[in-house]
Structure formats: C-alpha cells, structure tokens
Amino acid sequence: MSRRTALSVVAGAVVLAGAGAFALAHAADPAPRLTHSTARYSAPDGARDGSFTFSTQxxxxxxxxxxxxLAWPEKSGLAKKQPTAAEMRRAESARCTPAGEDTVRCVYTVKVTGADAASFPRGSWHVATLATAADGTTALDTEAVDFTVG
Incomplete structure (x- = not known):
C-alpha cells in the first residue's frame, strides 16, 4: 500500500469515528427535565373567579x-389508567419563556368559575405533563406535582 493510500485510509477512519461519536452523543441526549414544579388552586369566592396555576422549569x-x-383528580378513571403521551399531546400548552441557555420557565393558568368548582371532585389532584424537546425527545410525568381541591 502506498503512503498516500495509507494516509487516505487513516483520514477516512478518523472522519467516520468522529461522525459515529457525534451520532452517539446526539442519540444519547437526555429527555427534557422538569424542576421547581408548583401548583396552586384558588377557589372562586363570591363574584370573584378562582384559578389554577402550574409553573415549572x-x-x-x-x-x-x-x-x-393536564390536571386530573385522584378519584377518577385516570387513577387506574394514567394519561399516556398520545393523550397528553392533545392537552393544553403552558406558556414558556427563556430562563437560561437550555432552560425555559413555563406557566399554565386557567380561570375557575363557580360552576367549574362546584363540579370538581374534592380531594387530591395530580398534574400530568408532557415536555417535548426541540430534537423530538419527550418526557411524560403523570404526577409531576399534586394539589388539593377543598
């Protein structure tokens, strides 16, 4: 083998190894991660509407x-069969704003009327989330945080 051919083979092997390492690193990107999650339920009072707010990073x-x-009551059909990723894709979206290089702060708020509150089951509720990264990886958490409707 000539010296020129040997250098070409070595250069090709280095390029392929680098491309393989990049592909493995990209494929190993971790799923999105939620931190600092909180939920707050405020019941309506007289003529004033209440609210439900979920926030997270x-x-x-x-x-x-x-x-x-998606907020769901513990005493419901979802307790036996928790929400799936496919079902969560149809849930409402939180509003997210940049909070760092790879981090966003997301807030979901919904108004709660007196009629809404009257129909809500009392007791423990869970918040399910589906986070989707720009590369398409997802993270489903069917009980990201809990709150109580009293």
Missing part, C-alpha cells in the same frame, strides 16, 4: 419545544 440540551399540562 424545563431543561433540554436541544432546547424546549413545548410543555403540555
């Missing part, structure tokens, strides 16, 4: 595409 190395949120 979401981190993903490729960036965050979306966060879907």
């Amino acid at each position: 979401v981190e993903a190395s490729s960036g965050v595409k979306s966060l879907k949120v």
Whole structure:
C-alpha cells in the first residue's frame, strides 16, 4: 500500500469515528427535565373567579419545544389508567419563556368559575405533563406535582 493510500485510509477512519461519536452523543441526549414544579388552586369566592396555576422549569440540551399540562383528580378513571403521551399531546400548552441557555420557565393558568368548582371532585389532584424537546425527545410525568381541591 502506498503512503498516500495509507494516509487516505487513516483520514477516512478518523472522519467516520468522529461522525459515529457525534451520532452517539446526539442519540444519547437526555429527555427534557422538569424542576421547581408548583401548583396552586384558588377557589372562586363570591363574584370573584378562582384559578389554577402550574409553573415549572424545563431543561433540554436541544432546547424546549413545548410543555403540555393536564390536571386530573385522584378519584377518577385516570387513577387506574394514567394519561399516556398520545393523550397528553392533545392537552393544553403552558406558556414558556427563556430562563437560561437550555432552560425555559413555563406557566399554565386557567380561570375557575363557580360552576367549574362546584363540579370538581374534592380531594387530591395530580398534574400530568408532557415536555417535548426541540430534537423530538419527550418526557411524560403523570404526577409531576399534586394539589388539593377543598
């Protein structure tokens, strides 16, 4: 083998090894991660509407595409069969704003009327989330945080 051919083979092997390492590193990107999650339920009072607010930080190395949120009562059909990722894709989206290089702060708020509150089961509720990163990886948490409807 000539010297020129040997150098070409070595250079090709280095390029392929580098491309393989990049592909493995990219494929190993962790799923989005939620931190500092809180939920607050405020019941309506007289003529004043109440509210439900969920907030969290979401981190993903490729960036965050979306966060879907669903509050569900512990005493419901979902307790036996928790929400799936496919179902969560149809849930409402939180509003997210940048909070760092790979992090966003997401807030989901909904108004609660007196009629809404009257129909809510009392007791423990859970918040399910589906975080989707810019690279398409997802993280489903069916009980990201709990709150109580009294």
